[in-house]
Amino acid sequence: MLDVQKIRKDFPILQREVNGKPLIYFDNAATSQTPQQVIDVIVDYYSNYNANIHRGVHSLSQEATDAYEQARLKIQKHFNAKQSHEIIFTSGTTHSINLIANGFSSLLKKGDEIIVSALEHHSNIVPWQMLCERTGASLRVIPMNENGDLILSEYEALLNENTKLVFVNHISNALGTINPIEYIIEKAHAIGAAVLVDGAQSCPHLKPDVQALDVDFYVCSAHKICGPTGVGMLYGKEEWLNKLPPYQGGGEMIAEVSFEKTTYAGLPHKFEAGTPNICGGIAFGAALDYMNAIGFENIAEYENELLEYGTAELQKIEGLKIYGTAKEKTSVISFNVGAIHPYDIGTILDKMGIAVRTGHHCAQPIMDFYKIPGTIRASFMFYNTKEEIDAFITALKKAIMMLS
Template sequence: MNDLSMAKTAPQARFDVDAVRRDFPILGQQVNGKPLVYLDNGASAQKPLAVLDAMDRYYREMHSNVHRGAHTLGDRATSAFEGAREKVRAFMNAASTREIIWTRGTTEAINLIANGLAQRLKAGDEILVSQMEHHANIVPWQMMAERTGAKVVPVPVTPAGELDLDSFNSLLGDNTKILALTHVSNVLGTINPVAALVEQAKARGVITVIDGAQAVPHFQPDVQALGCDFYMFSAHKLFGPTGIGALYGRAELLEEMPPYQGGGEMIERVSFERTTWNTLPYKFEAGTPAIAEAVGLGAAIDYLDGLDREGMQAAEDALLVRANELVETVPGMEIIGTAKNKVPVMSFKIEGLHPSDIGTLLDQQGIAIRTGHHCAMPLMDFYGVPGTARASFAFYNTMEEVEQLFTALQKVQRLFA
């Protein structure tokens, strides 16, 4: 009897995953002679035909620079570009497109905010971050702290991979000026109680910055309901193209902040005596933007809007349930991050095996996962490991692929027995 058959089977959610998979041409290929099982979605998700076609159509039919163009192609490009901004606004439920800034991704967005808020910081001020943050939500704040004399203060996590709320309550104090927090951990899959934490921070006048990179592939954020001052994500994790992301910022704060870069588009008037800035959102968008990529992101949002989002989330939850059931079939396997509320991300280690060996041997069986520290070295230090293997699931993954993963892990383990 196959080892996997001994584990209880989770009920399959009612979601037509086979139809969805046909929308993603990359999933139909073979890798090392095996059907591709793509479980590295937390690093970058695959793109549906709708996104590929939209970007191709842009280049074939309307490519031109945006704004100020006195011709038809310029008008078409501008309409598509600004139309994509409106789609992002609606996706995040921002109050206005003035509050949606195009960036190269989450990392640039956090750097933009950190740079803009530096003028508010002074020696003795504190920037509260969590121990589970991606380096992109640690390093920019460290750089600003060095410039201003402020201090980055980490909030511990529990062994289960949840934010230590007692520590958070004790650390959030009069010196706290900024709270920078991930909505969802890229390593643990933990969904943080962002709305409640933001409410506590706002009561003390703390500015709140939420990294939504790992959240948006699984559920829509509502920035007005969350109450945060800033929220950002990367398109390539939302089934869109690389090289672009979006930043939501509360208009009052964006108006107050200095520009991040100088050059074309972000100006109102330039003279050798004085330059004045453009209005929002263009004040923060120097130079020619990633127009095709914005169009692609808009198409990704349209594609997701056309899916049964409730069924999609149920299907993802079922994948994680099944994966957790199958852990018992791999002796010595330990899950890193067992929070009660999490997205379908499974970081793990197997006794006696190095994560990089696991990843290489799985790849030989056509299975793509990620290994290493996942740009979260402080979190690895907390768990006392150099890194983990990580399988991250998306709505186009299947129960069969989950079982293929664990069959392959059993083979890997036998190689080292």
């Protein structure tokens, strides 16, 4: 069992007030908060060994390089990648997806098909649309049902010999649905298609094993996992990463350069042009250390309690509708109340110190499916409490009364 009050003391921001009220932070699906243990790692880097990596012979450079590459090893171990060079540091999930989409530009042609799901974040839609425009490939969509589940029979019907790539999120950021990615991967591989899984929303709650999943590419961002913004990860099977061309040119990603010809470095440096977010990568590793010390099984169990409690309390409010009622979901609740605009409720909640997300959550096709402008989204992490949910419910009822 988690000692939540002890955990909360690790997060300085949870001690502050917003608009004169104690902060209740329920916007974790957008960005999680950062514990002091990770903040200390960031401060230590800039205070004691800030230097560029991989190039220098001096002590600071070597210390920074060692710390950065140790972080890569931590990420490899966490996701159970076969090789450390299968872990590519990026600026985040969106960068990772665009890197792969750019690489496949040279591998696709007119008549090829790629599949995405109806539950995707815009970052897992737009790059593939751009890829289709460049190559002449066609984009197909796995439809969803009213519960927020993907219709798997329709997915099977979409798969054919022309399918080259399948892209799906592990967990929907807008609805919390946990997709059956094992099944999706198995079916795609059966017809020879590669699979990329967007793990931005899953990695704070689950511990994906990329070898057990047999996934070709898996991507995530550190800022969802108690780490800093501006850094993320692309896992790719070695054979796939070797097939893809570099995404960007510059320093670090080269073997030799002349004005006549350039040859590229091996993995992972082939995809890591320029000076990286060194401190971010090191802090990413520290964030995984922190969460692994708590234990992902403990985190999942506790967050499921919060989800069940929050859902039950919200369902008691007259006129409130929850969007996303899949049997398998994580600690995200999207809802509306009657005809009240979600932005209006969100604004009033903020005045009472409660941070929720309102709008389409960069998942506009989902909102179009439900024929709504957006939702109010409350998303919980392991440092949230049932007492905070109670305060949220009280504030929500007050907001509804004010706006009715």
